[in-house]
Amino acid sequence: MIDLHLHLDGSIHPEDMFRLAEMSGAALPAEREEEIRKMLMVEPGCRNLGEYLEKFALPLQVLQTKESMEYAVYRLLKRLRTQGLCYAEIRFAPQLHTQKGLTQEAAVHAAVSGLGQGIREFGISAGLILCCMRGAGNGAENTETVAAAERFLGKGVCAVDLAGNEAAYPTEMFSDVFGRAQERHVPVVIHAGEAAGAESVRKALESGALRIGHGIRAMEDSGLMELLRDRKIYLEMCYSSNLQTRAVDSPEDYPLPEFMEKGLYVTVNTDNMTVSDTNLKKEYLLLKKQFALTDDALKQLALNAAEGAFVTEEERAELKSRIQREFAAWLGQG
Numbered sequence: 001m002i003d004l005h006l007h008l009d010g011s012i013h014p015e016d017m018f019r020l021a022e023m024s025g026a027a028l029p030a031e032r033e034e035e036i037r038k039m040l041m042v043e044p045g046c047r048n049l050g051e052y053l054e055k056f057a058l059p060l061q062v063l064q065t066k067e068s069m070e071y072a073v074y075r076l077l078k079r080l081r082t083q084g085l086c087y088a089e090i091r092f093a094p095q096l097h098t099q100k101g102l103t104q105e106a107a108v109h110a111a112v113s114g115l116g117q118g119i120r121e122f123g124i125s126a127g128l129i130l131c132c133m134r135g136a137g138n139g140a141e142n143t144e145t146v147a148a149a150e151r152f153l154g155k156g157v158c159a160v161d162l163a164g165n166e167a168a169y170p171t172e173m174f175s176d177v178f179g180r181a182q183e184r185h186v187p188v189v190i191h192a193g194e195a196a197g198a199e200s201v202r203k204a205l206e207s208g209a210l211r212i213g214h215g216i217r218a219m220e221d222s223g224l225m226e227l228l229r230d231r232k233i234y235l236e237m238c239y240s241s242n243l244q245t246r247a248v249d250s251p252e253d254y255p256l257p258e259f260m261e262k263g264l265y266v267t268v269n270t271d272n273m274t275v276s277d278t279n280l281k282k283e284y285l286l287l288k289k290q291f292a293l294t295d296d297a298l299k300q301l302a303l304n305a306a307e308g309a310f311v312t313e314e315e316r317a318e319l320k321s322r323i324q325r326e327f328a329a330w331l332g333q334g
Ligand SMILES: [Zn+2]
Pocket: 005, 007, 163, 191, 213, 271
């Protein structure tokens, strides 16, 4: 009932694309929702993370104004509440929303406003994670993202992240940016060990990451797995997405059972509900089936998410008791 790893641009419902396009003054390449849905979803033949990331061009076109940013976050919260989630951390990269003149700060401000509206209206609790982007020559943009995170920290924003093509732009290229985030006491999470190996996860830890997005390639390094356990680093695993980007060759190779056995702090997340054509309950049920996990084991994964969430201790206790009470019923429904 908690999703800690959920991208805004990858989770736009096809139905909302039309309104968002209007708000952004963008033309969509098709008129029917079904056609748009196909364009947003990853193809079965996807070969790697690079190809997967190509699916984000279209949703990004409609997220270029204050109105569209605000509306997209608001609508996503509504959908999450309908799915029975009680808490979510929604992430996006402010620097990708400046194509029509928005500043990063304005984009964040609009998202914060949509978040507040959704929280009040739907009774769900949520925070925003601002992604810096892997790339060359965008140091200034990433620095601006960290500054925006500092400005809105505790007022809707809960952390910064590093997203993008991990294979092309190694984690160590961005250590300065995250050094700055740490100096400013902005919590750091980093996508690592998805399209690059265990070394990338080690670099992410050196950059101060408190949680790791995916982290599956940590399975190649037993010393690293011990380190992740001893430091209580939460892994935001996204099963469907990881299969689609070929981060593992087959479902049997997925290291979730091994991580659990070794005492690592694993959480279950969707990554991109639309691009990956999934939702949180579907992810839990897929894992349950693939790895014959008991309902208690699944509940423990949900409790891990409450432990790893960027919330106050009071909110954490509330989330945990809610999971204890409601998880079995939630998983059993529908
Ligand atoms: Zn991600």
